[in-house]
Amino acid sequence: MKNLLFTLVLLLCPFIINAQEVTETNTDILYQKALEHYKNEEYQKSLQLTNRGLELAPKYHDIRILQIRNLWAVNELSKADDELEYLLTEAPEYADLKPLVYRRINLFTNNTGALDYLKMAEIIYPADKGLQVKKAQLLIAEGERKKAREIAMNLISSEGLTGAERYDLQIILNRSVSDEIGFTYQFINFSKDYSRTDPWHTISAEYQHNFDRTAVIGRVNYSNRGYDDAALYELEAYPVFNDRLYAFTNIGFSNGTIFPDLRSSLSLFYNFASVFEAEAGGLITRL
Incomplete structure (x- = not known):
């Protein structure tokens, strides 16, 4: 009986292998x-x-x-x-x-x-x-x-x-532009029903220079709000360290009451997991 089963297995093996x-x-x-x-x-x-x-x-x-x-x-x-x-x-x-x-x-x-x-x-x-x-x-x-x-x-x-x-x-x-110059003008007018009727005028002029991985911007903002006027001088930089880490830094000072006397900030940004961005930084302001 065992010999018969063994013989049958041997006969069926080629068919199993061929099927595989x-x-x-x-x-x-x-x-x-x-x-x-x-x-x-x-x-x-x-x-x-x-x-x-x-x-x-x-x-x-x-x-x-x-x-x-x-x-x-x-x-x-x-x-x-x-x-x-x-x-x-x-x-x-x-x-x-x-x-x-x-x-x-x-x-x-x-x-x-x-x-x-x-x-x-x-x-x-x-x-x-x-x-x-x-x-x-x-x-x-x-x-x-x-x-x-x-x-x-x-x-x-x-x-x-x-x-x-x-x-x-x-x-x-x-x-790819190494140097850029820009000017903006803003005019704000108020309704006659509003107590302050003098319009506001704001003019900004900026110069930007792009280094290999860093953009540096110098900007002058002049604002006249009727009751007072002032100028704000700013310097900004956007250094890029690699494809994940970059920063923003800014310092500005003013000679009037409209803007803060001194304002400075620094932020670091880090991209991770393809869709998330972490930010750490601080701000200093003196009125």
């Missing part, structure tokens, strides 16, 4: 299972399935894209670059490929490496405006204001830009 092999060669099933593991952050399990899928179907681009994401997740950047290079060579216009290029640029820990990679991407996607916007942002971060401004000026009036891209270009144009 048929499942494993179904690349769509492999992809779906690998994607499920990836979503559950089980990257090594997902990699086993994407590796098998690429053995069976090297031109299954969705599997290779998932392979790249898995390799990024386990910090295998060099292997991911090889896979990405394959796709850029074989299928540069594949719909889901370009977002990977943007993601790869963002993964660089230094702007020089990101700019070098972007030069390669420009050859493949010469008409992509988003890459040009990204290039201008990287140049600004590297202190190359003139080059960044040239790109922004050429792009800002182009058609086909998204609202976010136009906003980024405007920021680049603002940051």
Whole structure:
């Protein structure tokens, strides 16, 4: 009886194995299972399935894209670059490929490496405006204001830009100006039924100089409120230390009763967890 059961098991094993092999060669099933593991952050399990899928179907681009994401997740950047290079060579216009290029640029820990990679991407996607916007942002971060401004000026009036891209270009144009001068005038008039009928006049003039990571502003405010007038002199600075930490500092003094005799403040801002910002600082005022 035991020999008979053993014989039956031996006869059934090939069918069981063949059934398993048929499942494993179904690349769509492999992809779906690998994607499920990836979503559950089980990257090594997902990699086993994407590796098998690429053995069976090297031109299954969705599997290779998932392979790249898995390799990024386990910090295998060099292997991911090889896979990405394959796709850029074989299928540069594949719909889901370009977002990977943007993601790869963002993964660089230094702007020089990101700019070098972007030069390669420009050859493949010469008409992509988003890459040009990204290039201008990287140049600004590297202190190359003139080059960044040239790109922004050429792009800002182009058609086909998204609202976010136009906003980024405007920021680049603002940051790429070394010197700015501004004037403002404010007029406030009161109703005849109000006890104070003299209008108020306020004039402000300011000069701003942008250093590599710091904007410094000098400002003079003159206000005439009928019963009194005064001038307020201010100096402000906006130093940016890195992509998470920046500061604001201000000092101002006045020669009249409308403004405080002395006002000074300092605030530090820190971005964390992508969506939160912490602020610490203080204010000194003397009337």
